[in-house]
Amino acid sequence: MSQEEIKEIADKLIKNSNESTAFFGIVEENQNFFLQANKDGLRLFSAELLYASVNDNESKIWGINNEWFDSSALEINYIELIDTERNNISGDLPDSKGLQIFQKIGCSIVGILMAIFIIVGAIMTVKTIVNWL
Numbered sequence: 001m002s003q004e005e006i007k008e009i010a011d012k013l014i015k016n017s018n019e020s021t022a023f024f025g026i027v028e029e030n031q032n033f034f035l036q037a038n039k040d041g042l043r044l045f046s047a048e049l050l051y052a053s054v055n056d057n058e059s060k061i062w063g064i065n066n067e068w069f070d071s072s073a074l075e076i077n078y079i080e081l082i083d084t085e086r087n088n089i090s091g092d093l094p095d096s097k098g099l100q101i102f103q104k105i106g107c108s109i110v111g112i113l114m115a116i117f118i119i120v121g122a123i124m125t126v127k128t129i130v131n132w133l
Contacts, residue, residue: 024045
């Protein structure tokens with residue numbers, strides 16, 4: 001599909017939607033997020049996604065600043081395009097390496113403290129037994 005065809009589809013979606021009654025929001029309930037939208041809101045959001053997919057800006061960011069978009073539980077201000085395939089995206093969060101290092105250091109410190117407590121406890125037990133004799 002060419003960029004012009006995609007833009008045509010997005011234009012048709014907007015033309016066939018009523019922006020004054022449209023609603024699209026992301027809602028959280030019991031730590032589960034879901035979309036809450038009417039048909040016009042879905043069409044307008046779909047148009048935004050289509051426009052973002054053919055965005056020619058160097059920044060690769062498409063802003064979402066519309067009155068019909070209500071991000072009550074999760075705020076989404078823009079769509080960022082990335083030039084990679086799904087298989088190349090790591091499942092780890094960007095800060096996870098720092099967190100992993102912190103966890104390793106923390107576990108090492110706890111392990112060392114446990115070893116010291118065991119050794120001191122053993123020495124104290126032997127001293128107590130020797131004093132009883």
